[in-house]
Amino acid sequence: xxxxxxxxxxxxxxxxxxxxxxxxxxxxxxxxxEGKKEEMLNNLQMVLGKPRPALYAMIEAL
Numbered sequence: 001x002x003x004x005x006x007x008x009x010x011x012x013x014x015x016x017x018x019x020x021x022x023x024x025x026x027x028x029x030x031x032x033x034e035g036k037k038e039e040m041l042n043n044l045q046m047v048l049g050k051p052r053p054a055l056y057a058m059i060e061a062l
Contacts, residue, residue: 017062022048 015030029047032040045055 014059014062018059021062 011032019025025047029043045052
């Protein structure tokens with residue numbers, strides 16, 4: 001499953017897992033709105049300090 005599928009299909013479950021793994025993440029950091037995926041991923045990159053490929057791998061591994 002790709003990050004795009006994860007964000008569309010099971011994002012509410014993924015948010016819970018990400019917040020458990022990275023307590024510094026807020027609901028605002030993880031807010032996914034249609035058409036705002038890139039903005040959300042940019043915010044996650046900044047908060048977590050991870051490059052985009054590592055961020056994708058992290059989400060796909062959940």
